[in-house]
Amino acid sequence: MKPAAFTYHRASSVRGAVELLTELADDDPKILAGGQSLVAMMNYRMARPGHLVDIGRIPGLSGIRRDGDALRIGALTTHHAVERADLGPDFRVLSEAMRWVGHLPIRTRGTVGGSIAHADATAEWCLLAVLLDAVVVAEGPGGRREIAAGEFFLGPFSTALGADEIVTEVVFGRPAPRAALAEYADRRGDFAIVAAGVDLDTGSVALGGVGTVPVLLRPAGPAAEVADGLTLRDEPGAPAAYRRALVRTLVERARAEAGGRRHG
Template sequence: MKPAAFTYHRAGSVRRAVELLSELGEDAKVIAGGQSLVAMMNYRLARPEHLVDIAHVKGLAGIRRVGGALHIGALTTHHAVEVADLTPDFAVLSRTMRWVGHLPIRTRGTIGGSLAHADGTAEWCILAVLLDARIVVEGPGGTRRIAASDLFLGPFTSALEPDELIVEVVFPRRAPRAALTEYAERRGDFAIVAAAVDLDGCPEAPDIPLVVLGGVAPTPLPVRLGPDFTGTTGPGRFGEFATAVADQVQIRDDTGVSAHYRRGLVRTLVERACEEAAQA
């Protein structure tokens, strides 16, 4: 459990980080909090030849409100979000952080690292899709914004180019009635199923709750129900709504977790996420 040899580079600025990534190409990995990457390197499942450390880049950590939007710097830790006062518009982000690993992990791991790692059950990935976040990315050609729904291509695979760096995540719209909940046998584990809901839906269908699921597909899976569920904002219909969501998603049997059980977890967790969102 010692990593293979690599060359360590400390970038002092975003520009320098991007330069290094451009020079080093696919053999380089960005390291921020290191909470996923270091473990994978120790098991030699990841063997980057170069690490570009951005932990010392100034200005990449912090939370700002810009108009109705929330901007979170890529180096902002889960814990910083957890303890930030984001009520009421973005309190869902703070509340969700309790599900991210354990406290020591949350004090090191970052939002940018989590999104770049692109684990389909990771809370940040699910939240980003749910809340239609824009991922601000710096590359050799300048800045571009990637919609969260376009970021995740597959398990641990994102639309980031090897020479691109996430610098900021923008949550464009308020979500006062949203929640994420999940289930794992142990607290702090990656979820078997995670369910996030925004009761206010999305701009295209503002009255139908929007659901994003983790653990049922390789990437966070948005689920939109039809007009039958318009106005499903009261507790009386959450069970029915959750059942409809669970019935709609395609789930396969997996080692140790049958499709039947996973579907049951989807139903349970969607209902509970709805209840939590309604009480938010």
């Protein structure tokens, strides 16, 4: 299917994009980044924005930067750029997790900021952000603000971001040398049915596919206890009992992988 008619705008700066979003507020403007989720939704007429504000060519929004203990990832950085980056032992979990994100063509266009803003509860970036206490940096008419990942995801495809705000950066504030992600999807490249992230240094488990937002457990008990403690409903093709069994297996698997890593 083709999308409904819309007007295309190309922003050349974050400020310019924010101004466009503000000016066009009455006509449902949407930010376009990698287009890997938004364009599909437009083609299926699940989204019918009147205006697209393309931020894809704004300089300075892409790149990965070490800042003391923290890692700062620009919103337009692609999944593939993170996959290929040498982030060292402190943040290798981020590069490694990218292998689970769609297929290569999706990873070469899809962006970190787009994933976070899209807020699919099984998306790897959403899970990693919650697991590792990332901070989402956004810019809007009122200036710049920082939103803790734990307060950012409000529900399915719903975030604390205002309609006129742009994610500019995602900041992972502390090293996570003993973190790992494990997941299961029926076909390679599909969204996970269940994903489990663990960080042994904080005793945290974050789960995708078990709620409307990534679920963080801290401290988390043994894998069986984590699985048994979840309130799950049957879903088409993924009954609650099946997902509970996946949680148990994937938490064990992620912990085994993380446990094999050295500190620092």
